Amino acid sequence: MAQFLDDISVTDYQKTSIIEARKNRVIENLTTAFPATSDLPFSRAVLMGSAAKGTIIRPIDDVDVLAVFSNVNNAWSKYQYDSQSFLYRIRKAYDGLSTAQVGARGQAVRIFFQSGGHVDVAPVFSHGNDVYGLPKGDGGWINTSPTVANSWFTKRHAELGYNLSPLVRLLKKWNGAHSKRLRSFHLETMAAHVFSTLGSNRQSGLTSFFEWAPNHIDVSDPGGQSGSLSGYLSWTARQEVIQSFRTAADRAAKARAAEADGDHEEAKRLWRIILGSTFPN
Template structure:
């Protein structure tokens, strides 16, 4: 519980950090997955990516992502085919586990909790960025390939986070919590880049103000695709289909309106009422007042 809006957000940001037990839960599966991919496809370069490697994952909600570097002799021209090959290899080892393709990854659902799902992205090394980070091609969802460099993007987010008193990654977690708690079909990668690029022009972070402002920004731009600020992935879409984009925009509009009321009541010093509306924004996940 908390008695100030700032206190409420501080408490919530601490709740969103995955526990050590959750982070360790997949360690055994990770090693087994890597060993199987190595024996079947000669994969030795197997490393963590995504929000879990960048400190922006949400407790019990974010999957754990890995890139599997596929050597040239085992690569397929079609990314759809490569995903099927990886799925078949892993299904041989984990015969009773629900394993399925969700491009750009093969998902291994070792449990019902999202943090118990390990996602394997087949990746082809293509070279290095100007600052020395590896660049890969990964499935683009339509049989082809797109460029990706997790370390370039992680470095970008970390740099902005460091410049703003390490409050950017918690802000990203807050925005992702709204996504997960309200079942909003928006890309986590898009959300991470959009928040980072937007906040990089500021000199400080205030969670209540910036969550509302970011929701407003997302609605105002109508979730338009954005240019990767690091020039690696080209255009980054907010959602995988137009239907999902429209659904996400509708739900984000509702969240924006509720956050506007929360800010209004805080301005009138009606703090308990402000807590009520922030709780609506986070669909029951905001700390209680008191």
């Protein structure tokens, strides 16, 4: 399990050559397109999502960047009732590159790289107190506090002996191997809620999560803005998620029993079903 976890975790080189490099590319592009003299000056970029939490897994697919724009020239008043024009203007800055409008409500700009993978740039205005206005997709805005959510996760990671992020990386492999029914942010937040204590035994942590997770599906946005994170699940999808947890819990318990009996081949077989075909057999 330790080798598998190492294999799916990003290296220090990838953190700088891919993740930080792509964030810096966003900063360069937006600083050029929206300088301090612009009516819509770019302020700063903040790494968000899995890359910021240390839960991103290989191969690196997407990197999330929060792009904060300044209201120093009263730009907010221009776009207050028309977030679509704001988003389109940011996307236009990437003319000539392969882009797409993405997100649950079409509130981000996705920039694709020829080398593979992409960056999702979420352009926002700061409303103060770590609350940001994000385009809603219908011309309106939604409030979001991703930096607050990130800080909360970082605190939970420390409280759990720095064992939370590694476990979440394994859970993402499970999720990806079984229809990817759960959104990444939802899964991360569930894992942070499930445990009061968490050791470094990954097999034990996974088994406990699968057993307890059905009671923690309805977690709230730790940023305090989006309410319940399970709202995207239909009744049918919710039942499928619960059944997936139960099936994984059963297999994980059997894998641990097999390992205790010295049947390492059977244990590996079961973990491979749980965590996907890249798990060593």
